[in-house]
Amino acid sequence: MAIDKEKIKLHVRGILEALGEDPDREGLSETPDRVARMYEEVFEGIGYTNDEIAEMFSKTFEAPVKRSKNDIVLIKDIEAFSYCEHHMALMYDMKISVAYIPKDRVIGLSKIVRIADMVTKRLQLQERIGSDIADVMMKATGSEDVAVIIEAKHSCLTARGIKNRASSTLTTTYRGLFDTDAETRDRLIAMLK
Numbered sequence: 001m002a003i004d005k006e007k008i009k010l011h012v013r014g015i016l017e018a019l020g021e022d023p024d025r026e027g028l029s030e031t032p033d034r035v036a037r038m039y040e041e042v043f044e045g046i047g048y049t050n051d052e053i054a055e056m057f058s059k060t061f062e063a064p065v066k067r068s069k070n071d072i073v074l075i076k077d078i079e080a081f082s083y084c085e086h087h088m089a090l091m092y093d094m095k096i097s098v099a100y101i102p103k104d105r106v107i108g109l110s111k112i113v114r115i116a117d118m119v120t121k122r123l124q125l126q127e128r129i130g131s132d133i134a135d136v137m138m139k140a141t142g143s144e145d146v147a148v149i150i151e152a153k154h155s156c157l158t159a160r161g162i163k164n165r166a167s168s169t170l171t172t173t174y175r176g177l178f179d180t181d182a183e184t185r186d187r188l189i190a191m192l193k
Contacts, residue, residue: 045121054139130173145176
């Protein structure tokens with residue numbers, strides 16, 4: 001599904017008018033086009049299902065040795081942002097950590113970052129971001145043992161409403177051994193510190 005930039009331009013112009021602005025004034029005359037191009041970029045992930053994202057980033061390599069539940073691959077502090085589907089407000093200062101226990105194959109590390117990037121390029125809930133990344137990772141790697149930990153600030157809390165600037169939200173998503181085996185989960189938590 002392609003993003004309809006012409007519709008976005010039309011509606012952004014309407015929003016500017018509804019705010020009492022003159023969309024033809026010098027500072028705003030190109031705003032509808034800028035917003036449409038920005039939305040095309042920041043919402044690119046809307047055009048892909050989790051299955052399609054997994055397929056895009058599914059290139060794997062033979063694991064160098066037989067793996068066990070003690071062999072955790074972890075990428076910490078992937079920087080990202082997204083937009084909350086409730087207010088279309090920015091989720092920012094987002095740090096995503098993704099862990100998995102490889103089976104017979106490993107995925108390129110940059111692919112994990114690309115998966116997180118594509119999943120966040122949707123109107124989202126932070127909880128769903130973790131679930132979607134875990135789902136894509138399981139499909140791309142063939143491993144059932146995946147964990148996703150996300151910490152982020154939400155401008156719907158920090159810049160409007162309650163305006164609590166210090167608050168951040170932490171979510172965890174555990175699949176496979178990370179969910180069922182306390183020792184494996186504890187090892188992951190120790191690695192995150």
